[in-house]
Amino acid sequence: MPRPKNPLGNPVSIQKRGEFLDIRYYPNGVVGDPSERRWLNAKFPFDTAEEVIQTVAEQLRTSLIAHRSAHGQGTVDELHAVTTREAVDAFVRSLKQSGNTPVGTSKAIQSRLSYNLSESFGDILIAELSLHTAEIVEQVDKRKAIRSKVLRKEGTRNDICMTLGQFGAWAVSNLHIPDPFKNELAKRQQAAPQRKRQRAMQKVDREDPFVRDEQTLDIESVDPDSLPDRHEIERITKAVYWRASTGSVVESNVNDHRSNRCAIDPDAARQTSRAIFFFAATGLRECEALAAHTSRIRISQQIVRIDRQLDRYEPWDPGQRPPLTAPKHNIERNAVVWPEFIPMLKELVAYADEFNDGWLFAPTAGQRWWAAGFPNLIKRATQEQVDLGQSPWTHRLHSLRHFYASHSLAGQEHGGQGWSVPFVSRSLGHASEETTKQTYRHIISGEWEAARKGGQSILAFDDED
Incomplete structure (x- = not known):
């Protein structure tokens, strides 16, 4: 099945072919069906200096990007007109069309995204969403901390973060933008064990502060x-x-x-x-x-x-x-x-x-x-x-x-x-x-x-x- 076209993808790659290094490229500069790729006529033995191969590849890449831009492809002008509300609607439609989403789940996903994106921060342009992701994830954590009734209605903190991650992954392949939530959610996952250990230490302090030094060492082990x-x-x-x-x-x-x-x-x-x-x-x-x-x-x-x-x-x-x-x-x-x-x-x-x-x-x-x-x-x-x-x-x-x-x-x-x-x-x-x-x-x-x-x-x- 051909992959969807990606106007902003890299149209050139260096690959091994037998005893040579060859350059493959998409003639129109738009990344899509792999069967459309072509081999560059020039072949480079393994002992060819890497700078030579990279220079040839970069020259070809520049010309292909210029070609696709001249033909109205590969530009980000359209993205500046797409809002998060429109992107969320398109994302939910894709879930329904796939037929793999359980009944009611698509509505829950739309509710979580709508509340935590457009309703809480305004209808942000999708091209500018990455500027707000840190604040979005932080607000999700804050609402959980104060036991917000709204948050309970929209799902748990983990549910919301998982939905944001799904939306970000969809945006990469369909809107051709970098995943806006990838880095922030990765930081949150790395911090989760630290928060868990901190809560356990606080519990030990409340129950008996005099045994903290003895018990803290064994917090993460099975009792x-x-x-x-x-x-x-x-x-x-x-x-x-x-x-x-x-x-x-x-x-x-x-x-x-x-x-x-x-x-x-x-x-x-x-x-x-x-x-x-x-x-x-x-x-x-x-x-x-x-x-x-x-x-x-x-x-x-x-x-x-x-x-x-x-x-x-x-x-x-x-x-x-x-x-x-x-x-x-x-x-x-x-x-x-x-x-x-x-x-x-x-x-x-x-x-x-x-x-x-x-x-x-x-x-x-x-x-x-x-x-x-x-x-x-x-x-x-x-x-x-x-x-x-x-x-x-x-x-x-x-x-x-x-x-x-x-x-x-x-x-x-x-x-x-x-x-x-x-x-x-x-x-x-x-x-x-x-x-x-x-x-x-x-x-x-x-x-x-x-x-x-x-x-x-x-x-x-x-x-x-």
Whole structure:
């Protein structure tokens, strides 16, 4: 598919071709379909001085830019007449025409952009938007700080910044201007960890200023007391099973008013609920686990190959392949499975091959947005636990990844796997071993008291559905 034309793009490039360096260019000076490019007749051996090649390329570039300007292309005159309001309208129209935006999202995006651009700063010319971006991002942060009702209406601070980033990326390819928000949003992302650490330090100061020096060093590490224990994991697994299979969390409530709202086959419900055990025994991230396929599982080697993850921004239509994208940071790895989970994993693989075309945890009850549907299933089961007076699940799915890491690092004498930091780091897909040490230093040094108290295998993996 030909790329859209970019009148302001660089029409000349230097490329390697066999044993020579050649110059490629667009004859009309406008960057567009690559098939329209031509090779310059002159060839330059590798030992040619770089200054010579650059001089020839620059001369050609100057003449092509002059040519396209003389023919009314490549000028920025039209941009001076385009306002942010018009650009936002065009951006939203492009989202609707793409057909990939969920219902209501395009309206939310237009609302965020309209309020934070034209309504707050006036209808700025798109060519001058970059002069105001620092103030725009700063105002978003200020409104969040004062808990503005308007901001809550227009979305969270992160929602707004993400929308600004999308709009800036669209402006690059469609309006041929530099991304006006790229630098400011990059600064904000770099400052986010510092703000998080600062808030944590302030909390320590408020609670007990005398222990600040001791606790500040460990603010960013995982607190063992915040992780789920074996019994909590087993309870939420059983609650999810009953919720999925009958519409209720316990058998005695099958006939109440909440039952059978989204009930599915008991075997399918068992497969879905066991995803929680799968999270805990592999340490996979949420979208990595939901994209698990039997072709990536090597039971004899106790590994799951992670080379993709579920795309949470695309629907998974019933009977179709799920939307997949590259793993986080484009890092492929082999996640190691706990040995005691292997018998259950064999059952999961057998069921997936027979009923789900190999996908371990396919969407249930016609759920298309599975990256949000699975966590919502857990939330509904948790709410019914509360309604029935049971001890509810109070953790995130990501806590199961920390659960896996902490028990993998704990010594075998304390109920853990006794694996080394480098081994666990590679299994988790951390960028460096230092990340693993920083995050789980409490657990490494203390071997996690909860594992010591357990005095048995980390998980029984024998859910009594």
